[in-house]
Amino acid sequence: MPMPGLRIIRELTRVGRVYWTSRDGSAGENALGRLFVHGEDGLESAMLWLTETGLLMEYASWTKVFERVSDRCAGAGLDVFATSKMLRHSLQQLDLARVRAERDNLRTQAQLPSAM
Structure with a gap:
């Protein structure tokens, strides 16, 4: 399933700063929402609470x-x-x-x- 805006976490600091890289090679920090990590079976969501579709559950x-x-x-x-x-x-x-x-x-x- 293609996921536009997908961001893969490179580093999470002790003070909560998130450094990420997207599939197109761009990089940034403090991205919210679609954060992923490399797991044993490929990419996995970095969020604890997810919807049935595997995306971050919105606060509301x-x-x-x-x-x-x-x-x-x-x-x-x-x-x-x-x-x-x-x-x-x-x-x-x-x-x-x-x-x-x-x-x-x-x-x-x-x-x-x-x-x-």
Whole structure:
């Protein structure tokens, strides 16, 4: 399937800057949308959340996805609902807990005498 504007990631920096190359040889940085990486089976999307066609899911689509999931839960008799914001904050809390545990581990190691 031809994909006009396809961009293949060459480098992703620690500060989130993306350097890419297109199939025609042009290069650039900070491209959003159609970013790909070379995988074991050829080109693969670099995006985590994709549509059924394999392209990046647009931001506006997320509200509807969470509405549908919440409706399905209600239809199954579950009194739960979710929003993208809830998911984002949950993931941030998990990441914060991991960072704190790692920091505490490093502090503990720094206080122990090193083995000779």
